[in-house]
Amino acid sequence: MIREYRSVKDSQTTLTELMIPAYANFGGKIHGGTLLSLMDKVAYVCAHKHAGKYCVTVAVNQVEFLEPVEVGEVVSMLGSVNYVGHSSMVVGIKVVSENFQTQTVKHTNSSYFTMVAKDESGKPSVVPELVLESEVEVRRFLKAMKMKELRKGLNEELRKAELKWTLESAYTLLKEERCMFNIA
Numbered sequence: 360m361i362r363e364y365r366s367v368k369d370s371q372t373t374l375t376e377l378m379i380p381a382y383a384n385f386g387g388k389i390h391g392g393t394l395l396s397l398m399d400k401v402a403y404v405c406a407h408k409h410a411g412k413y414c415v416t417v418a419v420n421q422v423e424f425l426e427p428v429e430v431g432e433v434v435s436m437l438g439s440v441n442y443v444g445h446s447s448m449v450v451g452i453k454v455v456s457e458n459f460q461t462q463t464v465k466h467t468n469s470s471y472f473t474m475v476a477k478d479e480s481g482k483p484s485v486v487p488e489l490v491l492e493s494e495v496e497v498r499r500f501l502k503a504m505k506m507k508e509l510r511k512g513l514n515e516e517l518r519k520a521e522l523k524w525t526l527e528s529a530y531t532l533l534k535e536e537r538c539m540f541n542i543a
């Protein structure tokens with residue numbers, strides 16, 4: 360089989376969008392969901408450019424909005440394929456928001472979208488390997504691998520913990536928590 364390769368910059372994508380009042384929540388800040396939807400589009404474009412075929416979003420990780428985004432700011436989303444498996448790709452998206460009036464730029468979040476390429480029948484389909492051309496790209500690839508490994512471990516730990524929980528143990532575990540039982 361011929362091995363196919365594509366560099367990170369081949370699929371790098373930036374989306375810049377003005378934050379209009381229609382994107383705001385009742386508090387006047389931009390909806391997290393609006394930003395997520397834009398990020399998903401960037402992830403799709405990056406993944407499709409790398410894979411050369413239809414892709415789906417499988418998982419979204421590390422979505423923490425550290426600073427609010429205001430109406431009137433200009434948000435840029437910079438997407439890069441950080442890692443490829445067989446059919447999956449991790450697209451890292453850095454979100455920065457620029458306020459032209461105050462001339463400030465803030466980094467609101469960096470999130471990671473796992474995308475999977477599909478063939479015509481809807482089955483996961485192999486994607487080109489990634490050419491790493493800088494130390495930063497090597498570090499991002501390693502970080503994505505580590506995150507994948509940690510997520511697997513976390514899921515396993517959660518499964519084990521869930522098996523142990525009973526209603527009786529919950530009375531003790533939740534004694535100091537801010538909740539009450541009202542089970543009929």
Ligand SMILES: CC(C)(COP(=O)(O)OP(=O)(O)OC[C@H]1O[C@@H](n2cnc3c(N)ncnc32)[C@H](O)[C@@H]1OP(=O)(O)O)[C@@H](O)C(=O)NCCC(=O)NCCS
Binds near residue numbers: 475
């Ligand atoms: C995710 C999906 C492709 C997995 O399909 P599957 O037949 O079980 O295939 P596999 O188990 O071989 O997984 C395919 C790849 O997805 C990855 N994957 C599956 N579940 C994952 C998860 N929860 N998080 C991260 N990666 C995941 C696997 O590691 C594998 O990667 P690799 O090929 O690089 O090794 C399938 O469940 C699907 O299509 N889900 C719906 C996705 C969708 O429609 N999203 C749009 C939002 S509604």
